[in-house]
Amino acid sequence: MRQLVLVTFLASAVLSGCKKTQESTSSAPDYKAQAELLAKKFIITDGHIDLPYRLAEEGHMTSGELPDLSELVNGNFDYVKASEGGLDAPFMSIYIPASLQKKSGASKALADSLITMVEQITTTFPKHFALASGPSDVQRNFENGLVSLPMGMENGSGIEDDLENVKYFFDRGIRYVTLTHSKDNLICDSSYDPSRTWNGLSPFGREVVKEMNAQGIMVDISHVSDSTFYQVMAMTNVPCIASHSSVRKFTPGFERNMSDDMIRKLAANNGVIQINFGSTFLLHKSRLKYDTLKEVKKEFMAQNPGASDSVWSVYENEWMESNDFFADVKDATDHIDHVKNLVGIDYVAFGSDYDGVGNSLPTRLKTTADYPKLIEELLIRGYSEEDIEKICNKNVFRVWNAVLTAAGKN
Template sequence: MKSLSTTLIGIALTLTVVSPFTAIADDDAENTPAVNASQQAIDIAHKYPIVDGHIDVPYRLQRHWEDVTQATEKGDFDYPRARLGGLDAPFMSIYIPADRENNGAKALADVLIDQVQAIVFRAPDKFALANTADDIRSNFSAGKISLPMGMENGAAIAGDLKNLEHFYRRGIRYITLAHAKANHISDSSYDSSKIWNGLSPFGKTLVQEMNRLGIMIDISHVSDDAFYDALDVSQVPVIASHSSMRHFTPGLERNMDDKMLTALAKNGGVLMINFGSFFLTEEAMQWGKHYKEAKATFEKLQGNRLTPQISESFNRAYRKRFPYPYASVKDVVANIDRARKIAGIDHIGLGSDFDGVGDTLPEGLKDVSTYPVLIDALLERGYQESDIAKILGGNVLRVMEQVEAFAAQYSKSSAEE
């Protein structure tokens, strides 16, 4: 399914927003969609820093390059749409596929970091790197979009703590310990093989070193046992950069259950809600499972006759016969409501997974221009502006500051010994 910007291409910007940003250039405005949200929601989106825990721009550009400093035809993110939606600090995901374990993971991570730096190099008036919470706030005040970075899958560490320091110096400020398969650090929620029954011995050491350096621990994707291991070892709050509530997707270990969220709140951490329909509703989750099973059966029957074109034909035919059950903005709010009930307002954030979940985004939340739509839904649900500000970014900025403060104190104590 095409992104919101593509379907509305050619429609001029019709809403004027009050924000620290300068006006969108005419060439960008021509390809920028309008936001279907109230002026109150738009004002809130531009009044407070919006920090999104997970956006897969670097890997998207690695597969199909576009200049996201301008309006783009593909993808969920570009500068005009981010500006329109009030997005101020999208964590750029340095995504390492699970099959890169022991297969060039570090080199790929460096290339993807280069992609992020190149965005800033091409448009320093629009974007800026950000390594701290203060950087994000300063860039916000200066009217620039921050590009902090998080590594999705610690495979690039390759069992060497020197690599951890290398990536810290390059700007990595969180690491998702594993991805779709168990690695040398942690078991994965998606992997039936639990080789470590949680974190590996090296993984526990890695968490300690991440605390020391000031890198947030991200427990999205890890197994339940690994989650609890991470909380036991970490001396600072952790985050789930792009996960939702298992209450709405029974049996999906990738999401967090109520007990885990209670533990996360006690730790001081933040659950950043994933927008992918698969993570929001049981109906979409089940559709995804049935689709994968049908596709695997189809491809097995094709044998060596299988081509990308045949595979794509299957995808189209399956979706036509079994339409995808997109979630709604109300489903995102339902996940936020559940998290507030279990953990409290101080432990919720946003981790959209834009550019990472393909054609599974909810109706009304198809790209980064649409944060005001979610804000409107929260207002209608009775959320106060101060609470919305915490969800938009205040909570995760607080965790960043705590992680930074611990690292600074550790460094000071070590220097005094």
């Protein structure tokens, strides 16, 4: 009898243990599923996607024909990838290479052509894409199942030397201007250029910033020198953005990213830093290996004269993989964490630089289909749904609305 009781007790204990294990397993949060739901529930903005210039480089601007962006295509962005990732408002980068700055009229002409290309995307695929002049347009497009294509000009050289072009480009749909790119221009100094032509803003550049405030164009301080940044902060009367910059703490000496003091100043301005996903923006080791990669490319081209960009790209990606080059989605989240802990949740957003940083994108963050993986990592780290919605759209919308309202255009 005692043996029977003991057997019964042990069986009960085993069943009880199994039940508790099942309950524990079933009650564990399914962050992946939750992230995928939130990516569809919330509007996701991205401050910088280089689709237009990529298409131009592929010859589509010259031919006047576009690839079918409603389907899967090469590159980081198309409608299928955007839909899978929940991306609703990618700012199309109207990128102007610094090489055009010495040719009168060339920068403005390219800007006009790329803007026309974005317009053509929306008219060619009206069931998938639409233009957006402000957050209210994005909201309406979202409700209609359309991906919004707001535009930002990367490199203010498109303004040339004519202040009236600020209004001209607002009327053409430009909603932010990155003041410069890889070289000093007529507006200000670049973080990449050691010349320091103006020691910050030029006299013309100060007028450009004022006019951008007056017209309702967001001032983008990505790419500018530190001196330029501080001078902009001292004079602007509306919030500013860093459309695709990351945190310098993780990349010491890389002026293209923002220092903690700069992030504090941007937050005091009520602005927002939009984290760049490129591995060289996220990790110091990737920056160091990128310098090595430049030499690898020289050697590769010497050994393979006439090799196409696509052939080099395959070799480059293999080299990156074998040399532990890539950051991970967790590293991008570390940058978001740092901004949140430094100044608060209201001052950080996404600015991927998709289609602009080549093969250097992190593991698990390779295309616009991957935002749920970043949201999942935020959930794992304890971010609330309210926090995530701010990162996805509310922080950017706050700045965008403030700039339009100050200009009387909202």
